[in-house]
Amino acid sequence: MSIQIDGVNKFFGNFQALHDIDLHIPDGQLTALLGPSGSGKTTLLRIIAGLETAERGRILFHGEDVSALHVRDRNVGFVFQHYALFRHLTVAQNIAFGLESLPRGKRPSKTEIRETVERLLDMIQLPQLANRYPAQLSGGQKQRIALARALATKPRILLLDEPFGALDAKVRKDLRRWLRSLHDEFHFTSVFVTHDQEEALELSDQVVVMSEGRVEQVGEPTQLYAHPRSRFVFDFLGHVNVLEGEVLEGRLSQGSAWIALPMATDARTAQLYLRPHEVRLADEPTTEANLPFRVEAVSLIGAEVRVELKPDGWDSDRIWEVGISHAEFNQREPKRGDTCYALPRVGHLFAGETAGPVTLDWAGTGR
Template sequence: MSITVDSINKRFGKYQALNNVSLDIPEGKLTALLGPSGSGKTTLLRIIAGLESSDSGRICFSGQDVTGLHVRDRNIGFVFQHYALFRHMTVAQNIAFGLDSLPRKQRPPKAEIQTRVNELLEMIQLPHLSQRFPAQLSGGQKQRVALARAIATRPKILLLDEPFGALDARVRKDLRRWLRSLHDEFHFTSIFVTHDQEEALELSDQVVVMSQGNVEQVNEPTELYARPGSRFVFDFLGQVNVLSGELQQGRLSQGNAWVTVPGSEHQGNAQLYLRPHEVQLASAPTAHAHLPLRIEAVSLIGSEVRVELRPEGWQNESTDTIWEVGISHSEFNHQRPARGDLRYAVPEIGHLFNGKDSQPETIDWASSESVPRMRLINNTSA
């Protein structure tokens, strides 16, 4: 079942929670509503569910206007961040609650309800805990029960409000995989709210980035990460290194730092955005970049080494500015970068914003005819 959000507005007193939001949620897809606190994502989810009313606009399910339809008549499964399990009910009773609460004409026979509960207990791998109470479960187990309860009535739409926010990192990662598998098996139209960028990019088919009650950008995870459409999306989707300065005759400069910008016709104030994996490190400046940085920390994390650096001699950078560059373990073993060492950033791909445009211009030094492709360089000359 597809979902159409049409010009939804919502105010809480003087606060504009949603500002003329329009959105299409494809049938059978898993969509993430991603944004910082106060962006309006949970309010939008609750309006779709019917738990909150909008001031204006429409919600349609597969073309049918359900704006005025009560939550119980929307055939939606809803999962809350803090589980919202009934403490006085066992695991089995919690899962059966939605079925037991159906009107008499729609309620399955008791035997059928019990069969469905048993099937769901097997699916969430908790049949041995069916008679326990929520207080006797771990956080991950509680969330599995909450998910089982939400899908017990076989809803066509599954809505989840930060479903993994209260869990530790390892359990959260395991449950993300389980939810993705569950979605692929049942083909729900699913929407989940999160402020975790990694979670949204890893789990969803489509990401909706929200800010201050507005939709900033909608796209598939890979496209969204590769081509952010605004400064906000860039800043919000993970670590980014920024060089702000004056762009004149194809060179962006700030203090003693500069980088050539091949092909750009912009002049004046500009900002160059560089993700950690789009930057290499050299022991000396290159022909197309002079970006000196002093190493602050080196962290061996997982499959890569994260190097944190502070700009050296850049006039407009604050003392709190830190750049991050990710290098491989083999590069680390070859170069052995250490705290206090001076290194130079060598950008490979960058995203240029000028003072007026909201859309960035992608700069690819690696494919530029005038700039040879650079990897980690052990230059000996300055």
């Protein structure tokens, strides 16, 4: 079931929460609405569900305009961040609630409801919990029950609002894998809201980056990460190191620090964005760059070592991050307070207020 959003605007009093949103959500895909608090992502999700009404614009499900339909007539499943389970009902009764609340003509028989609940409990791998109450469940179990309840009425579309936000990191990661596996098996159209960049990039087929009620960029996770079109998208998709300064005689300079640009530019000022894996460490400056740092912190977590760097005498406001391999860490053994220099591998140059980035490669040429 595809979703088409055409020119949607939403106001709360004098405040405009959404500005002319145009968006296509393909059938059978898992789409993330990603953005900071106040970007409008939850408001858009609630308008899709029918829980909020847009002042202007249309919502279409598979070409059918549902803008005027009540939430109960849209056949949409909704999963909230804080589960919203009924405390006085058992797990089985919570899952069955939506089916038992249907009008008499649409309500399945008691036998069909029981079979549906049993099937859903098997699907979420919690059949042993049918007679427990929500207070007896962990956070991860509650969220699975909430998802099963949303799926019980066979919705055309599944909407999830920060579904893993209340869970700890390990449970959140496990549930992300489980939801992705479930989605791949049943191919329902899903839209979920998140402010977690890793969650959006890992879980979704399509990411919609939002800011201040507008869509900044839409794309597949790998394409979006590789080719952000704006400073905001760069800043929001993980940590990025920024050198901002004047362009003179082929160099971008900020105080005493500088990087030689491998291509000519007419801009007088520019910003160079470098992700942690696009920077390497050296003991001395080179003809490519003079970026002196002092090591602020070293974190040996995950597949690579993260080294946090404080600019030495040229920018007191930023902390840079560089990712190095464990082999390089064992060779260099960087410690807090050590002096080092950063050298660019690949960078992304913004020159001008509206221009998109130009990718620079210090091993090759700008493109």
